[in-house]
Amino acid sequence: MSAGAVMINGKAVAEMMTNTIAREVATLRAQGITPGLAVVLVGDDPASTIYVRSKVRKTEAVGMHSVCHRLPTDTTQQALLALIHALNDDRAIHGILVQLPLPPHIQRDAVLDAIDPAKDVDGFHILNVGKLAVGRTDGMIPCTPMGCMLLLRRFLPSLSGRHAVVIGCSNIVGRPMARLLLNEGCTVVITHLQTRDVAAEARQADILIVAAGHAGLVRGDWVKPGAVVIDVGINRIDGTNGPTIVGDVAFDEVADHARAITPVPGGVGPMTIACLLQNTLRAASMTTSKDVTL
Numbered sequence: 001m002s003a004g005a006v007m008i009n010g011k012a013v014a015e016m017m018t019n020t021i022a023r024e025v026a027t028l029r030a031q032g033i034t035p036g037l038a039v040v041l042v043g044d045d046p047a048s049t050i051y052v053r054s055k056v057r058k059t060e061a062v063g064m065h066s067v068c069h070r071l072p073t074d075t076t077q078q079a080l081l082a083l084i085h086a087l088n089d090d091r092a093i094h095g096i097l098v099q100l101p102l103p104p105h106i107q108r109d110a111v112l113d114a115i116d117p118a119k120d121v122d123g124f125h126i127l128n129v130g131k132l133a134v135g136r137t138d139g140m141i142p143c144t145p146m147g148c149m150l151l152l153r154r155f156l157p158s159l160s161g162r163h164a165v166v167i168g169c170s171n172i173v174g175r176p177m178a179r180l181l182l183n184e185g186c187t188v189v190i191t192h193l194q195t196r197d198v199a200a201e202a203r204q205a206d207i208l209i210v211a212a213g214h215a216g217l218v219r220g221d222w223v224k225p226g227a228v229v230i231d232v233g234i235n236r237i238d239g240t241n242g243p244t245i246v247g248d249v250a251f252d253e254v255a256d257h258a259r260a261i262t263p264v265p266g267g268v269g270p271m272t273i274a275c276l277l278q279n280t281l282r283a284a285s286m287t288t289s290k291d292v293t294l
């Protein structure tokens with residue numbers, strides 16, 4: 001890295017979070033509750049298979065109960081919904097994650113909305129989406145935007161009044177990210193494929209969140225000096241030394257302008273998984289208060 005930017009070490013922050021979560025899991029287990037996460041993967045997309053394996057490993061490492069359901073690509077929507085209903089009713093399972101993307105013959109929204117909102121550790125159920133949209137704090141928050149917020153807070157104690165620009169408006173990252181920033185008092189701009197001049201919008205940002213899915217999209221001259229840049233992109237490219245993973249930000253150039261920047265890998269990715277564990281822990285903790293029998 002060239003100039004003055006601080007590298008935001010998401011991997012290290014995620015490890016600290018994970019250590020805390022492991023201790024809290026031990027406390028819950030002593031009370032007879034083992035937090036359980038079910039991951040459902042439909043199809044055999046190689047990238048998804050790797051992510052799912054990593055999620056299962058990390059879930060077990062913090063002492064949680066982990067189940068992984070791997071279904072063939074031609075699984076019917078009805079069969080997938082039946083599995084979700086069974087997981088909703090399973091008292092050993094506190095969190096359910098259906099890995100996205102799903103095959104095209106399955107309606108994503110129907111599947112996500114079938115998950116018990118209290119077990120929706122991805123925060124993709126329409127009820128949790130709605131809670132976040134109106135600024136309620138009692139819903140589940142999507143893991144990647146939540147991880148970005150936790151990293152931002154370490155560098156900017158108060159987000160209030162800051163100008164935030166989110167590049168990308170997916171339901172998984174861009175939109176929930178913008179809502180979280182708005183709820184913290186930022187002035188928020190979301191750019192997308194129809195935006196006339198994305199670079200001009202980006203240059204206004206004190207906080208720049210990049211979730212476009214386009215390798216090296218954000219160049220040095222897109223970034224206001226002193227901005228904090230969070231790179232959500234994960235792009236597999238064939239480099240000179242074989243395949244590598246790069247973000248949506250041209251890291252070296254942007255590091256010359258930014259105050260702080262997340263690397264890829266080792267930035268937002270590990271935080272996503274730590275937040276998934278956090279949400280699962282939260283879902284399991286809530287059953288303690290709900291399930292009191294008098």
Ligand SMILES: Nc1nc(=O)c2c([nH]1)NC[C@@H]1CN(c3ccc(C(=O)N[C@@H](CCC(=O)O)C(=O)O)cc3)C=[N+]21
Binds near residue numbers: 098122245267
């Ligand atoms: N329902 C659902 N929820 C998800 O949260 C979800 C999903 N579907 N589908 C796929 C994406 C992708 N995703 C990642 C999580 C962690 C890393 C991660 O830990 N990356 C590491 C390692 C990267 C590598 O070496 O592959 C890093 O950036 O340092 C990456 C990607 C969660 N996703």
